[in-house]
Amino acid sequence: xxxxxxxxxxxxxxxxxxxxxxxxxxxxxxxxxxxxxxxxxxxxxxxxxxxxxxxxxxxxxxxxxxxxxxxxxxxxxxxxxxxxxxxxxxxxxxxxxxxxxxxxxxxxxxxxxxxxxxxxxxxxxxxxxxxxxxxxxxxxxxxxxxxxxxxxxxxxxxxxxxxxxxxxxxxxxxxxxxxxxxxxxxxxxxxxxxxxxxxxxxxxxxxxxxxxxxxxxxxxxxxx
Numbered sequence: 001x002x003x004x005x006x007x008x009x010x011x012x013x014x015x016x017x018x019x020x021x022x023x024x025x026x027x028x029x030x031x032x033x034x035x036x037x038x039x040x041x042x043x044x045x046x047x048x049x050x051x052x053x054x055x056x057x058x059x060x061x062x063x064x065x066x067x068x069x070x071x072x073x074x075x076x077x078x079x080x081x082x083x084x085x086x087x088x089x090x091x092x093x094x095x096x097x098x099x100x101x102x103x104x105x106x107x108x109x110x111x112x113x114x115x116x117x118x119x120x121x122x123x124x125x126x127x128x129x130x131x132x133x134x135x136x137x138x139x140x141x142x143x144x145x146x147x148x149x150x151x152x153x154x155x156x157x158x159x160x161x162x163x164x165x166x167x168x169x170x171x172x173x174x175x176x177x178x179x180x181x182x183x184x185x186x187x188x189x190x191x192x193x194x195x196x197x198x199x200x201x202x203x204x205x206x207x208x209x210x211x212x213x214x215x216x217x218x219x220x221x222x223x224x
Contacts (some may be wrong), residue, residue: 013069018068025081033087036059036223039075040094042068043136043202047209058220059091071098072113079117084124090223091121092216100156100164100200110164111171118175131219132172134181135161136212139193142201153201158192180219185211 037060038044044066053062063080067074075082075095095117099110099144121130137158141149165181172179186208188194193201197208204212 001117001183010015017069017074018065021078021081023069024065025085027057028081028085031063031123034089035063035086036090036092036220037063037065037083037086037088038094039065039082040133041066041070041096041098043096043204046203047212048206049209049213052206052210052213056217056220058223060223062220063088066094069098070095072096072110072117076113076117076120079120083117083121084199087125088128091125091128092133093117093130094135096164096168097135097156097161100160101152102155105160105163107164107167111167114168115171115175118177129223130177132168132177132179134165134169134179134183136183136204137186137191137193139195139198139201140200141192141195146200149200149202156202159176167193180216182212182215184215 038047038049044064045068047064047066049062049064053211063086067078067082070078070094070105096110096114099106099113118130121128138153138156138161140153140157143153169179169181186193186204193204194208197204197211199205
């Protein structure tokens with residue numbers, strides 16, 4: 001890819017993230033405290049929970065503060081806007097898949113940043129209950145259908161996702177937190193993300209999120 005084009009794409013991505021943070025910062029002024037928060041990267045941002053929660057009969061509201069492209073370090077840098085200022089009672093986190101995009105899986109960096117996010121929450125919101133969500137599977141066949149996804153899906157493989165899920169689940173256990181595997185029903189016969197739900201092999205349509213929501217419902221109904 002042309003160096004100038006690559007620089008433009010990177011700068012645009014950074015500016016889009018900054019704009020979303022600013023939007024959330026202003027939107028948070030109108031949010032109710034003590035509610036349920038979903039937070040993370042694009043896999044959380046694209047969760048249409050605002051519409052889906054309307055028929056659940058929950059007594060608490062669910063706010064979504066996911067930001068596409070966010071890594072664990074970026075969520076850590078923006079933890080005040082994305083988490084703390086909302087003062088949620090329950091926090092569901094799905095962050096770290098963008099940390100898996102490199103040539104190697106840097107376990108220490110992912111868990112280190114993730115751990116610092118959890119430390120800040122524990123210090124600033126000691127009464128909040130934190131739940132860590134498992135990472136969704138991907139469908140590598142989209143790497144051939146959509147050339148721009150080839151490199152991403154090569155690195156963010158289901159094998160790497162399984163490793164990261166095991167590491168985050170262990171971290172949750174060591175910290176006395178709950179980790180939830182929300183993937184039941186998302187797989188095809190080969191263990192990949194079902195093509196029916198897949199937009200680009202990584203992100204999902206609403207019916208895929210309905211599967212995730214059904215897996216979360218027992219937990220959500222206990223909360224509100």
